[in-house]
Amino acid sequence: MQKIWLFTKTQYSGNVPMNKDGKHLRSNPILLICYLQISRKIKAPDWETAIIGSNKYKVEAEQVNGDSVAVGTLKDTNSAVVIKAGPDSKLIQLTLTLPGKMKKPEAWPFLLNGTLNRKPVYIRSNAPTVELAPDLMP
Numbered sequence: 001m002q003k004i005w006l007f008t009k010t011q012y013s014g015n016v017p018m019n020k021d022g023k024h025l026r027s028n029p030i031l032l033i034c035y036l037q038i039s040r041k042i043k044a045p046d047w048e049t050a051i052i053g054s055n056k057y058k059v060e061a062e063q064v065n066g067d068s069v070a071v072g073t074l075k076d077t078n079s080a081v082v083i084k085a086g087p088d089s090k091l092i093q094l095t096l097t098l099p100g101k102m103k104k105p106e107a108w109p110f111l112l113n114g115t116l117n118r119k120p121v122y123i124r125s126n127a128p129t130v131e132l133a134p135d136l137m138p
Contacts, residue, residue: 002089003037004125006110007081009072010134032057034094034112035069035083036123045114045121050096052110052129057096059112064091072132081132 009031038044047059069091071081085091094112112123 002039002086004110004123004127005035005071005083006125006127006129007033007035007071007132008129009033009132032096032098032129033071034096034110035064035071036092036094037083037085037089038092040088040090043116044090044092045116047094047112047114049113050094050110051113052096055098057098059114060095060097062093062095064093067091069093075131075133078133081130 034050036044044061044063047061050057050059064085067090068082068084071083073080083091110123110125110127112125114121
């Protein structure tokens with residue numbers, strides 16, 4: 001593994017019911033996405049779980065087609081986020097899901113578990129989680 005990025009994005013529904021105080025009656029899902037840059041020469045492990053703080057997430061991996069991916073827009077600065085793989089690298093997108101209500105991960109270490117050739121593989125990172133601008137879903 002050469003580099004790791006971790007992002008959160010809140011997804012809002014179009015018309016959301018509110019109570020008389022103007023608060024949403026249901027929570028908005030938070031999407032947690034991780035990107036890995038790895039060498040083209042090695043096979044990517046089968047990622048199984050990720051641990052952030054005390055939460056254990058299920059991992060779904062997908063290889064990014066092409067050498068770059070437009071991730072979204074930074075919430076604070078409205079700057080576009082594009083990740084580009086190096087010349088001998090490829091990008092893997094991991095979508096992390098947690099049963100039940102997911103909280104935004106704070107500054108916790110990130111641990112990714114998987115297997116490669118029937119042997120356990122672990123990646124640990126202290127990279128911060130970056131919040132992207134929310135999406136408005138139909």
